[in-house]
Amino acid sequence: MSRPVNVLLVDDDVWLLEHYTDLLSAAGHQVISAKNAVVAIDLIDKQAPDVIVLDVLLPGATGFSLLHELQSYDDTATVPVIICSGLTDDLSLDDLAPYGVRRLLDKTTMTPDDLLAAVRSVTL
Amino acid sequence: MNEGQGRSDELSSIIAAAHELKAPLALMRQLSLSLGSGSSQQDIERVAHRIQLTSERALRLTTDLTRSSRLQAALFELEPVNPYELCEEVARELRPLFQARGTDIEVESGRRHLLAIANRELLHRVLANFSDNALEYADENATIKLSARQRGAKIRLSVRDYGPAVPAQVWRQLQSSLGKRPQAVQARPNSSGLGLYLAGQFAKAMSGEIGAINHRDGTSFYVDLQSSTQLSLL
Numbered sequence: 133m134s135r136p137v138n139v140l141l142v143d144d145d146v147w148l149l150e151h152y153t154d155l156l157s158a159a160g161h162q163v164i165s166a167k168n169a170v171v172a173i174d175l176i177d178k179q180a181p182d183v184i185v186l187d188v189l190l191p192g193a194t195g196f197s198l199l200h201e202l203q204s205y206d207d208t209a210t211v212p213v214i215i216c217s218g219l220t221d222d223l224s225l226d227d228l229a230p231y232g233v234r235r236l237l238d239k240t241t242m243t244p245d246d247l248l249a250a251v252r253s254v255t256l
Numbered sequence: 257m258n259e260g261q262g263r264s265d266e267l268s269s270i271i272a273a274a275h276e277l278k279a280p281l282a283l284m285r286q287l288s289l290s291l292g293s294g295s296s297q298q299d300i301e302r303v304a305h306r307i308q309l310t311s312e313r314a315l316r317l318t319t320d321l322t323r324s325s326r327l328q329a330a331l332f333e334l335e336p337v338n339p340y341e342l343c344e345e346v347a348r349e350l351r352p353l354f355q356a357r358g359t360d361i362e363v364e365s366g367r368r369h370l371l372a373i374a375n376r377e378l379l380h381r382v383l384a385n386f387s388d389n390a391l392e393y394a395d396e397n398a399t400i401k402l403s404a405r406q407r408g409a410k411i412r413l414s415v416r417d418y419g420p421a422v423p424a425q426v427w428r429q430l431q432s433s434l435g436k437r438p439q440a441v442q443a444r445p446n447s448s449g450l451g452l453y454l455a456g457q458f459a460k461a462m463s464g465e466i467g468a469i470n471h472r473d474g475t476s477f478y479v480d481l482q483s484s485t486q487l488s489l490l
Binding site: 144151243244 | 396
C-alpha cells in the first residue's frame with residue numbers, strides 16, 4: 133500500500149475518469165477530477181493536489197496549456213505531473229520534464245498497476 | 257494534383273483515421289482492464305454496455321470511411337428529405353451513448369414540414385458526425401441540440417453543443433480547415449479533423465456545404481442544403 137496522496141485526474145473521457153477514480157480510491161488516495169483545463173486550474177487553486185494525472189487532448193485549452201499555466205506560479209510549478217495519453221509516441225519525457233512531467237503513460241498499453249506505480253513513484 | 261501530393265494526402269488520411277480509431281480502442285481496452293476478479297455482476301454489465309457503445313462509435317467512423325471511398329464511384333440519389341424527422345432519427349440512435357456518458361441529445365422544436373434536397377443516408381451520417389464531435393466537447397450534463405431551419409432557399413441543419421469556448425487560434429485553424437483534408441495530429445492538437453472532413457465530403461455530394469459558429473458557451477456545426485420546392489407546388 134502506497135502513501136495516500138491527493139490526486140487530480142484531468143481527462144475529457146468521463147468513463148476513464150470514473151475508472152481511474154475507482155482504481156486510485158481503492159488504493160487509498162483522495163481523488164478529484166476535471167474534464168477540461170479550466171476546471172482543472174480551479175481545482176488546483178482550491179485543493180492543491182499532490183500529483184496531477186493529465187491527458188493531452190482536452191476540449192478548449194489542451195494539456196500543454198495547463199502545463200504552461202502550472203509553471204507560471206511558484207506553488208504549482210513543483211507539482212509532479214503524469215501524462216496519460218494515447219499520443220505518447222509523439223511525446224518525449226526529456227522535452228516535457230522542464231514542465232513538471234515526471235512520467236508518461238500510454239493509454240494503449242498501460243495497465244491499472246502502471247498508474248498506481250506511477251503515482252507512487254512521483255510522490256515518494 | 258500530382259501523384260506525390262495524392263499519396264501524401266492519402267497517407268495523411270490514413271494517419272488521421274488511425275488516430276481517430278486509437279481513442280475508442282484504447283478506451284475499450286482500459287474498460288476491459290477495469291474488470292477484475294472482484295467485479296460484481298452489475299459492474300460487468302455496466303462495463304460491457306460501455307464497451308458496446310464505444311465499439312459502435314468506432315464502427316460508425318469506419319462505416320463513414322468506406323462510404324467516403326464510394327463517393328467518387330457511386331451516385332447517391334438526392335430526394336426531398338424531412339430534416340426534422342432525420343434529426344429525430346439521429347437523436348434516437350445516439351441517445352443511449354449520450355445518456356451513458358452523462359449528457360443528452362434532443363431536437364429543438366420547429367417547423368416540421370420542411371423539406372431539403374438530400375440523400376437520406378449521407379445526411380444522417382453528417383448529423384451523426386457533428387453529434388459525435390459535440391459529445392467530445394460538451395460539458396457534463398449538457399444537452400446537445402439538433403435543429404432544422406429554413407434560411408432563404410436553403411435548409412440549415414445544426415448541431416449545437418455547450419462547453420468551453422474554442423480558443424481563437426484553434427477556431428481560426430478550424431475555420432480554415434473545415435472540409436479540407438485531415439491533418440496529422442501534430443499539426444492540429446485537438447483533432448485530426450477527419451470526422452469534419454468526411455462530413456464536408458458528404459455535404460458536397462449533396463451540393464451542400466458545412467460550416468461552424470463559435471458561441472461564448474460552445475459551438476454549432478451546420479450543413480446547408482437546398483430547400484425542396486415540392487411543398488410549394490402542392
